[in-house]
Amino acid sequence: YRRLCDESPSQPLVYLRLRQAIRNVIDRREIEPGHALPSERELAQSLGISRVTVRKALAGLVEEGLLTQRHGAGTFVAERIVKPISRLTSFTEDLRARGLNPRSEFFERGIGEVTPEEAMAMNLSPGTAVVRLHRVRYAGDEPLAIERSVVPASALPDPSLVRDSLYEALEARGCRPRRALQRLRAVLLTAQHAHLLHVSPGSAGLAIERRSFLDDGRIVEFTSSWYRGDVYDFVAELHAE
Ligand code: 16G
CATH class of the missing domain: 1.10.10.10 (Winged helix-like DNA-binding domain superfamily/Winged helix DNA-binding domain)
Structure with a gap:
């Protein structure tokens, strides 16, 4: 020391x-x-x-x-991954801070038109171009989460700019999120998600939706994540009014 x-x-x-x-x-x-x-x-x-x-x-x-x-x-x-939920950090940053090696395996990394559901969730007009990422997030060889992200092409014009970290790619474009709204929900992982995360079907998971914004209020990401319930603790510091 x-x-x-x-x-x-x-x-x-x-x-x-x-x-x-x-x-x-x-x-x-x-x-x-x-x-x-x-x-x-x-x-x-x-x-x-x-x-x-x-x-x-x-x-x-x-x-x-x-x-x-x-x-x-x-x-x-710490053995479990304890993640403060009040800080707007990325998966890559969270894992690096713990000396772990973050990695993504992509199912999808492409560009297309926003769907009606995405347009509604992100307050975008029909026809807007968006980048879609669908990936499993790993620490070394261990899968920890599945993530599906939608990003307006105005913030990220080319999906191949995301090598591993979405936030690094956004930062390089001057579009790092500054604020986010997040919703967490307990779920039982479906057979498909459980298979990708190397756990038994029906294991506990956390479904998390994050909408992130720039300072001027423009949305930069809409991400749905499924985190493994057996690995993660989400913690927050609470203050009395
Ligand atoms: C985290 C975020 C996710 C964000 C990702 C970016 C939660 C629940 N979700 O996983 O919204 O898109 O980090 O990570 O924390 P990256 O920069 O490593 O791709």
Whole structure:
């Protein structure tokens, strides 16, 4: 840890340096998912910093979903994928932050005219050109989700611009979403979805619809996703009024 903390000397705040150092340790799989970190006391002693600082760094990583804490047992590298639902991040970013290797296998990556249902959902006029992506999303060899995205061709004129990450392609066009509305629903995965996700038919899943917008209110994506219920925890921080 000391070596890793010294890797980012530009960061003046010790707890942020430690947070980055632990992120690097997780990224490099130096501690495997499900395994424990040294205790707060051990970390504080060996680094010569206060326990308050260690606690602050760990709390930030728990909030990011990289670590979990069990009362009395300590701090562990998260095994399930804990995803904050209040941040507008992409699948690729979520997985990279956990040191996993995001990948897509496409069934469809083409351009066409918007269907009446899509036009309604996206508030587009009939005849508008849209790019359609239909893919299975993987972490390495493990399938985690199925996604069907529709993007107006005005934001993404050519489907082949999406190599693996939709948001990277949109960002390169200056069309990275700034705001989104999302709906989550519990579902039993159909035989077809279960087969693609390597789970038994009827397993629990989360059906998620996301509509994302630019600052000027134009819609940039309408995505329907089916995430595996046995892998994902969706978490949010709630504030009283
Ligand atoms: C996430 C989003 C999805 C978005 C995708 C982009 C959820 C539930 N869905 O999977 O709406 O299209 O990320 O990821 O989080 P990408 O940039 O890796 O293609």
